[in-house]
Amino acid sequence: MTRVDVSDDSLFGRDNLPYGVFSTPGSEPRVGVRLGDSVVDLALVLNDDVFARPSLNPFMAQGRARWAQVREELGVRLEGDLPDDAVHAISEVRLHLPFDVADYVDFYASEHHASNLGRLFRPDAEPLMPNWKHLPVGYHGRAGTVVVSGTDVVRPCGQRKAPDETAPTFGPSRRLDIEAELGFVVGAGSGFGQRVPTADFDEHVFGAVLVNDWSARDIQAWEYVPLGPFLGKSFATSISPWVVPLDALQQARVQTPRQDPQPLPYLQEAKPWGLDIDLTVEWNGDVVSQPPYREMYWSPAQMLAHQTVNGASVRTGDFYASGTISGPEKEQRGAFIELTWGGREPVMVAGEERTFVADGDEISISATAPGSSGGRIGFGEVRTRILPAQQEPL
Amino acid sequence: MTRVDVSDDSLFGRDNLPYGVFSTPGSEPRVGVRLGDSVVDLALVLNDDVFARPSLNPFMAQGRARWAQVREELGVRLEGDLPDDAVHAISEVRLHLPFDVADYVDFYASEHHASNLGRLFRPDAEPLMPNWKHLPVGYHGRAGTVVVSGTDVVRPCGQRKAPDETAPTFGPSRRLDIEAELGFVVGAGSGFGQRVPTADFDEHVFGAVLVNDWSARDIQAWEYVPLGPFLGKSFATSISPWVVPLDALQQARVQTPRQDPQPLPYLQEAKPWGLDIDLTVEWNGDVVSQPPYREMYWSPAQMLAHQTVNGASVRTGDFYASGTISGPEKEQRGAFIELTWGGREPVMVAGEERTFVADGDEISISATAPGSSGGRIGFGEVRTRILPAQQEPL
Structure with missing residues (x-):
């Protein structure tokens, strides 16, 4: 024994x-x-x-x-x-991979991230869309390409078109990026046509993992109007292997940031599910960002209530991620497109100026939160190495 | 015997x-x-x-x-x-339900439909986005709410905001719509990081079904920027119970409409998979539209090649739909928002002027194609009745 x-x-x-x-x-x-x-x-x-x-x-x-x-x-x-x-x-x-992914949804719940991406993708418009503070904006991603930490990811190819080009070209993404997120897995499902109120969040959600929602920004920028991101995201989503149960996160519960305007009743929470979790992003071993989950505008209970308010059922294995976690400071940004401001402000990685992810790079995201014994608990990490694109002709 | x-x-x-x-x-x-x-x-x-x-x-x-x-x-x-x-x-x-749905993707492959919706959703802009003729635009939908013909669908609730309102309100959708589509189910999967060329379409795709991709236009219009449709679509997608094998559709193969500009090499087909399939949409028993699948700009082989060109794998049970099938004529439009031009031009159904789907309405979509014996083959139908919204307070 x-x-x-x-x-x-x-x-x-x-x-x-x-x-x-x-x-x-x-x-x-x-x-x-x-x-x-x-x-x-x-x-x-x-x-x-x-x-x-x-x-x-x-x-x-x-x-x-x-x-x-x-x-x-x-x-x-x-x-x-x-x-x-x-x-x-x-x-x-x-x-x-700790669970079979049923449906995968990705939200967009950081005000700092959504504002930064709005400025970068649509420089001539208001950074936040009119709907953003009324509902947790989200979309469905590809469940079949959710992979566990340690799985190598091949650089995706696809169509991309620079603003000054007249037609798109095909080739390996030149703007491969990460998104540091937290993901929530549904254990107990709901019925077709039924809603899950915010108060029932912990009846349905089993626990949380770390997520790296790989993003090819050049592919995404060209394809995403009007139906949203597709191939710019669908090639891979990496998650950490340990599912931290909600019961272990009680000590991490905090208020969400003030929500103004007040959300509609179905999005209100008696006791909010803000979470005081600190993430760390390492790029080839160098810490380049420390995104704070407590800054997220929408809580995971609000995300669940929203995605079911139209009667859509959830199933065991349904998985939804928070969207990139970015705080107000530059070194708290959870995506490199923000951290390097569209590639115009490189960061130093192992003594070199870097903007987007290069072949052979290894990215690790880890996190800790307050535990119930006075110390901290860990999520482990999601670590991925990027392999060069397939080069055979098509 | x-x-x-x-x-x-x-x-x-x-x-x-x-x-x-x-x-x-x-x-x-x-x-x-x-x-x-x-x-x-x-x-x-x-x-x-x-x-x-x-x-x-x-x-x-x-x-x-x-x-x-x-x-x-x-x-x-x-x-x-x-x-x-x-x-x-x-x-x-x-x-x-004939198969377990893995990932569900919805395309947008009818030029007539995309142009009509562009005019309706974005009246001040070019109807077709710059990317539309370069790639089959698509997005992931909700696999867990794909249901078989005969399953009643409850009218969804959600947020909607008219242009003249200052804030969104919550309630039952007032613009519940159909989308008449054809769907393709993947039998044999592919590997993570691999592409499926157009020539391998029939190695992977098993067959086709009819699809009614239910759409709440008011919810969709408010939520869909910038990440695409979510709750406006995710409450239900209805399919027909019979999967017509690709081998039964050989006689229906036709050229796709001329594609100009010429697509990138990975989207080109030696022998295109256009399909000469005639759909019929019945609204409470009255035929209101007859969408022609042969008008679809992108073929299902192109849709499969596109969705895997970034290395995204397909799995047994992956399901992708064509997007609304609309022809050039008004009575060939596969969605009511087009048929009634945003609700401004009602159609007659059983002697009444109608625009969007009412509680108790029954919608049926059926289709036939040329068979190999000189006659026609059928897809059967996808038939759905709409039930009133849940009315309990939240």
Whole structure:
């Protein structure tokens, strides 16, 4: 038997307990929980086959009462001795996509980001659209290309047209960018034609992950009118492997920024789900930005209420991301197009001036939040390396 | 034993053989093929459990060689006697959603429709955006709310703001509309980071269905800048229950309209996949429009090549629709906002002047195409009734 030791300053203490899907050389992918630098095999420890699956979906579909029960049971079990074969060093496991993504929606909930992108994409107009402070603007993204941290991403090709060109050309994106976001995964679904009020957010949402919503700005700029981003985003969305349960984020709950004008009743919250989470963006190992989630204008409960207010159902595995997290300061911007102001103000990365992502670059996004034990809890990271574009002729 | 009789003028002759998922009071949902007014149980006739499933996905995932083999085998088997319990009258079965939808993409491939909507949504600008003739404009829709013909749809609520109002209000959509479209379902997937050239269209796409892409125009008009349609579309997308295989559409293949400027090489086709399909839209039983698919500017092979040219993979069950099918004539317009010119030119339905869809209305879209036996083949129909909005306060 083994007892898992956790240092007091670990970001994966007993107040965190995020869920993921792991495999070892000898096992198929299955559900685990992270404690310190160990991964605990839940099917073995809890003797429940719902965890002997390659996805969190079957467990998430069991609903909030069961999520609470498992967390409580883990609190007890992880204090004691565990079977040796149920405990693996984090360095010895492979981590997989933690859930099967049903629908994927991306919001646009940072006022700083939306204002900055408005200035960059539409320099002659008001930066914020008239609807922006009335509803959480969002759109559907591609669920089939959500990949886990560690998955290499090939630079996308596509059509792009500079303002001074008369026709588009085809080729590798020249303005490959990141978007540092937080994503929320739905565990318990809702019915076709029904709404999910803001107060029911934690009945449906299971937990949160980090997101890098890869963006090819040149492809996006040419294609996005009038129906929104498509190929500029759909080639890849990277997420972190550990799903931090909402129950671990209670200490991080804060007010959202003041919302003026007051939102319509269906978007109001008795106790807002603002979240005090600090992100860090590293570019080839250099910290280039530290986006603060607490600055997000719309809360994830408002995002869920909005996306279902027309009767659209949510399903187990539905996934929605916040949109780029940007604070008011330059070094708090969660996308390089903002950080380098459209490529006109390079930043220094490992001693070189850089604007957009180059082949071979490695981007990592990590985050921490206040935990319930007085310290901090971690989200782990989403790390991706960019490979050169496919070069064969078409 | 039973032999299925088919009249010579049936739209479901031996040159059609669409696949669907059906159940009887005594059976779980399983795969069937339609012949005349009968549904044939494929698991029984072909003795293959891949058809004893509630979805076409496992069969579709087997790929084109297997699809061709099954169609050939059916051609032989359906000429002869079949076990009594393998044949059901169409009137005695319930039809289900024929496949599990992975990602759903909606295109915008009719020049007449895009031009009409441009004039209606942006009266002071050029009707077609500069990108429209260079690429098939599209966006991701909600896969989880794709429903089969016969599923009632509740009128959506949401935010809408008339130009003369200072703030949005919340309530039931006042401009509920249809979009008559053709949809294509992917059987065999592709790899992450790989492209599907136009020539490989029929290696990946299994077949086609009819689509009614429900649209709340007032919600859409307020929300859609800058990231595209979201709640104005996501409440429901209705499809017909029979998937017509591409092999049944060979006789319907025609040239697409002349494409000028010439598309980039990745969008060019050696033999275009234009399709000579005639749709009919009925509003409470009155024919109000007959959209011609042959007028569509972009072919479904071009749509597939475009959506994967950035390396986005496709999966079994991925589904993409053409966008509203509108011809050059008024009575060929596939959306009511066009047919009634933004509600300003009502049409007569059962003796009444009508503009948008009212509670209790029933909309049916059907279609036929030339078959290989000299007659025509049918797609069946997608029929939906609209229920009043949820009225409880929020």
